[in-house]
Amino acid sequence: MPPYDPSAFPPFAVTVDLVVLTVRRHALWALVVRRGEPPFQGRWALPGGFVRVDEDLADAAGRELREETGLCAQEVDAEAPPAGNGAHLEQLGTYGAPERDPRMRVVSVAHLALAPDLPAPRAGGDARSARWAPVDELLDRRGYGREDEPAAPLAFDHTRILCDGVERARSKIEYSSLATAFCPSEFTVGELRRVYEAVWGVVLDPRNFHRKVTGTPGFLVPTGGTTTRQGGRPAQLFSAGGATLLNPPMLRPEV
Amino acid sequence: MPPYDPSAFPPFAVTVDLVVLTVRRHALWALVVRRGEPPFQGRWALPGGFVRVDEDLADAAGRELREETGLCAQEVDAEAPPAGNGAHLEQLGTYGAPERDPRMRVVSVAHLALAPDLPAPRAGGDARSARWAPVDELLDRRGYGREDEPAAPLAFDHTRILCDGVERARSKIEYSSLATAFCPSEFTVGELRRVYEAVWGVVLDPRNFHRKVTGTPGFLVPTGGTTTRQGGRPAQLFSAGGATLLNPPMLRPEV
DNA sequence: TCAAAAGTGTTATGTGTACACCCATGG
DNA sequence: CCATGGGTGTACACATAACACTTTTGA
Numbered sequence A, B: 001m002p003p004y005d006p007s008a009f010p011p012f013a014v015t016v017d018l019v020v021l022t023v024r025r026h027a028l029w030a031l032v033v034r035r036g037e038p039p040f041q042g043r044w045a046l047p048g049g050f051v052r053v054d055e056d057l058a059d060a061a062g063r064e065l066r067e068e069t070g071l072c073a074q075e076v077d078a079e080a081p082p083a084g085n086g087a088h089l090e091q092l093g094t095y096g097a098p099e100r101d102p103r104m105r106v107v108s109v110a111h112l113a114l115a116p117d118l119p120a121p122r123a124g125g126d127a128r129s130a131r132w133a134p135v136d137e138l139l140d141r142r143g144y145g146r147e148d149e150p151a152a153p154l155a156f157d158h159t160r161i162l163c164d165g166v167e168r169a170r171s172k173i174e175y176s177s178l179a180t181a182f183c184p185s186e187f188t189v190g191e192l193r194r195v196y197e198a199v200w201g202v203v204l205d206p207r208n209f210h211r212k213v214t215g216t217p218g219f220l221v222p223t224g225g226t227t228t229r230q231g232g233r234p235a236q237l238f239s240a241g242g243a244t245l246l247n248p249p250m251l252r253p254e255v
Numbered sequence C: 001t002c003a004a005a006a007g008t009g010t011t012a013t014g015t016g017t018a019c020a021c022c023c024a025t026g027g
Numbered sequence D: 001c002c003a004t005g006g007g008t009g010t011a012c013a014c015a016t017a018a019c020a021c022t023t024t025t026g027a
Helices: A057-069 A158-175 A177-182 A189-200 A206-215 B057-069 B158-175 B177-182 B189-200 B206-215
Strands: A013-024 A027-034 A048-050 A088-095 A106-114 A130-134 A220-227 A235-240 B013-024 B027-034 B048-050 B088-095 B106-114 B130-134 B220-227 B235-240
Touching (some): A013 A057, A013 A177, A013 A189, A027 A057, A027 A158, A048 A057, A057 A088, A088 A158, A088 B088, A106 A177, A106 B106, A158 A177, A158 A189, A177 A189, A189 A235, B013 B057, B013 B158, B013 B177, B027 B158, B027 B189, B048 B057, B088 B158, B106 B177, B158 B177, B177 B189, B177 B235, B189 B206
Parallel strands (some): A013 A106
Antiparallel strands (some): A013 A027, A088 A106, B027 B130, B088 B106
16 A cells, blocks of 8 residues: 555544444333543443555454454345344445544444344453343433433444444345344244344234244245243244345335 | 654545446436546446545545535535435545555445436546446447447446446445435426336336325325326426335336 | 327226135044 | 133235336327
8 A cells, every 4th residue: 555645635534333233122222331441431332443544444344343242243235144143234324424533533434233132242352341132222312211321422423323333234224134143043933023023013913923034035035943931832943044135025104 | 733754654545436326317327527547547437535534434525426416515424315406426435455456555435326307517626538338338238239439348447336236226225315316306296216227227116106205104295286298198396205214115127 | 280198988808805615633 | 721822724915016007208
C-alpha cells in the first residue's frame, strides 16, 4: 500500500458495529457491552471496533463477533443459507454523521448478526463486560419489567442502529429463511414458530404455520428424529434447507 | 473536531459512489463517467467522490448527484415518498475490500438514485465526460447491439456495485412505490407499467396492472388531467401518492 | 376506417384464514 | 385420565391470471 498522504483526502476512522440478536424467553435480545472510557463511559453500547488496515469489512465484523461471542459466523454478501451452528452475518448500513463521535470523524459500518440462544456472552479480550438485554428495554418500549439494569439510552447513535437492525430482521424473515438462524441446528416447527412470534411480536396459528413452512419448498428438511422437549406429542426435527428466498413469503399479520 | 492523531487508528479515505438509474426506451440505463486519470484511465466508472470532512454521507451523495445531473435529490433514510421532480436517493451498501483501490485504502459508501428520463447528463465541475449507458451492456449481458462505445468492464468494483444497485431496484419496486421515482411528476398507468416492464425485463398484462395499481390505496392520486402522448385513447394522469409500502405488493412474474 | 392504447367485466384458479378435529406423549 | 403441544381436513374469503369486450383518440 502506498504511503498515506493526508493532504490528498480527509482522514476518517472506520469501525464496524454489531447488532447481535437472539431469541430467548419468547422475546428478542441484543448483545451490548459496557463502555469503560469516555465518551459515554459506563453506558451500554453495541459491540464493535476499528477495522484493521488490511482487513475486509466483513472480516472485521466476523472477528468482532468471534471476540464477543465465540460464534463462527457465516458471512454473506446478499443471500446465503445459515448453516451449522454459526451465526448469520450481513452488512446492515453505514453511519457517518460528522458529530456522531465527539472525538473524531468516525464512519461505522454496522452489521447484523443472528444467533441461536447462547450461553453467557464471553467478555471481550479487553475485558469489557457484556450482556444480553431485551430489545424492548433497549429501545425504551418498556416491554419488560426491567431487570437488574436501568434502561439508559445506548451510547452514540447505537439506539438508531439497533432499531434499524431489528427492523431489518423483522422484514427479512418474511421473505427469506433467515429465521432458522435463530434456531439450533435441529429444531421443531413449533420452535421456529416461536421465533417468528418473538421477532414480530404476534401470535400465529400453529396449524396454518405448520402447513405453510413444511409446504414451502427448500425451507425445512426433516432429519428423521423427534423430540418432546417442548412437551406434548413428539415433534419432528428439521434442519434448515437450502432455500434462501421463500416463495411464497411468510405473511406478517396486520397490526 | 479535535486534531487527527494517526497513531490511534488506521486512516481511511471515505468516498460515495452513485448508482443512478433511469428508464429510457423500454430499458434500464445507468449514469457512468469516464476516468481521466489512472488507475483505470479511460475506463467508465460510477460517479462519486470523497466525502468532505464535515459532511454527512447522504449529503455527500446528494452533492455528487447534483454535480453530475443537476437533480435535487430526496434523501431518505429508510422509506420515503419520492416527491416532485427530485430523484429518490438511498444508501445501498459499503464496499471496503483492502485492495479495491490500488492507491490506498478506500471505503466507498454506495448510494442508489432513481431518476426520471433526463436530458443529457451534465459534465461534472471537473469536466469529466458523463453518459447514460444501458445496464444490460454495462453488465455484459449484451442486451443491446452496442452503440458507439465498446463495453469494457467498469473500473474498480463498480460492476459489482452496479449489479447490487440494480438488484435493489428490482426487488424494491415490488413492495414499495419506488417505481414512481422513474416517472415525471405526472404520468399515466401505462407509463408506470413500462417502468415495471423495463426494470424487471418482463411483459405485464395492461388490464390487470391497471386494476392493481389504481386499487392499491395511496399508490396513485389522479391529477384530473389526461394525455394522449402515448397514442390511443386519452389516459388519466396520476401523481405519486403518499404510500411508500404497497400492500398487497406488486407481483413479479415467475422466470 | 383503422390502429393503438386505455379501461371494465367475468370467470377459473389458487392462497390465506379460521377453526373443528384427531394424535401421541408425560404426569 | 387429562393437559399439552403436534399435526390434518375443510370451508370460506379474497387475490390473481387470463381474456373477451368497450372506449376514445390520432392518422
